[in-house]
Amino acid sequence: xxxxxxxxxxxxxxxxxxxxxxxxxxxxxxxxxxxxxxxxxxxxxxxxxxxxxxxxxxxxxxxxxxxxxxxxxxxxxxxxxxxxxxxxxxxxxxxxxxxxxxxxxxxxxxxxxxxxxxxxxxxxxxxxxxxxxxxxxxxxxxxxxxxxxxxxxxxxxxxxxxxxxxxxxxxxxxxxxxxxxxxxxxxxxxxxxxxxxxxxxxxxxxxxxxxxxxxxxx
Numbered sequence: 001x002x003x004x005x006x007x008x009x010x011x012x013x014x015x016x017x018x019x020x021x022x023x024x025x026x027x028x029x030x031x032x033x034x035x036x037x038x039x040x041x042x043x044x045x046x047x048x049x050x051x052x053x054x055x056x057x058x059x060x061x062x063x064x065x066x067x068x069x070x071x072x073x074x075x076x077x078x079x080x081x082x083x084x085x086x087x088x089x090x091x092x093x094x095x096x097x098x099x100x101x102x103x104x105x106x107x108x109x110x111x112x113x114x115x116x117x118x119x120x121x122x123x124x125x126x127x128x129x130x131x132x133x134x135x136x137x138x139x140x141x142x143x144x145x146x147x148x149x150x151x152x153x154x155x156x157x158x159x160x161x162x163x164x165x166x167x168x169x170x171x172x173x174x175x176x177x178x179x180x181x182x183x184x185x186x187x188x189x190x191x192x193x194x195x196x197x198x199x200x201x202x203x204x205x206x207x208x209x210x211x212x213x214x215x216x217x218x
Contacts (some may be wrong), residue, residue, distance in 0.1 A: 034084075060139070081165075082178040082181040084134065084156040087191040087209035094189040094202040096121055123201045134179055136167075139193045144172060154179040156192045 098119050105114040129149040135143045136158045143153045144166070154178045155165050169176045187196060187203060195206040 040085045043213055050190070053120075081155050081157040081178040082184040082189075083158065084136070084179070084184065084189055085195060086136070086158065089207075091207045091208050093207075094203050095198070095203055095205060096160045097123065097188075099186075121201055123198060128198040128203075133193070134189060136195065138198040140172065140176065142193065144174065147174075152177060154183075156189075158192075180202065 075183070098121055100119045101114055103114055104112050104116050105118075107113050130152060131148065132152050132154055133143045133147055133157055134154045136156055140153070141153070147153055153174070154177050157170070165176045165178050183189075189205070191207055193208045195208070197204050197206070
């Protein structure tokens with residue numbers, strides 16, 4: 001699922017943005033000295049319509065908090081991470097994330113292109129553009145030190161309940177995602193911390209031990 005959703009990202013978004021910014025700013029630098037003063041021709045009127053973003057923000061601010069409707073976030077099933085054991089030794093292993101179709105894939109004329117039950121390796125066709133770093137709550141600080149700008153940090157649960165990933169993201173200033181159970185099964189994860197990267201048509205699972213101490217927990 002993760003590999004398929006990242007299939008269209010050939011390069012990290014910030015590289016694309018930096019390249020686009022360079023293309024836009026370079027010509028502007030050249031033409032700015034040649035620009036003359038501007039003038040207004042014809043009648044003008046102030047914008048009467050309210051700012052759309054301000055309207056949206058005002059509407060959101062007037063709504064009751066989600067906790068009043070659904071209870072505290074700690075009770076939301078959507079916020080619960082999959083459980084992983086603690087890595088007891090350093091180990092590196094590989095996994096092939098085969099995927100089996102749950103339904104027929106049909107052409108517009110109704111003919112079956114790929115039948116239900118067809119199994120394939122998505123990594124044959126796509127490349128994972130970043131690593132996945134899966135940790136328990138106490139290892140988030142280590143993950144922050146280890147992560148590259150494009151890496152994703154995923155939070156697994158352990159013997160004690162995991163903290164609120166939204167609050168944790170706000171605390172450390174970087175998105176922290178939950179480890180979904182479907183992803184745990186798909187990638188063959190059993191312990192954390194583990195760094196997942198792609199090598200050819202396989203995933204490399206680099207399990208680290210002993211578990212590092214988080215700087216956020218000090």
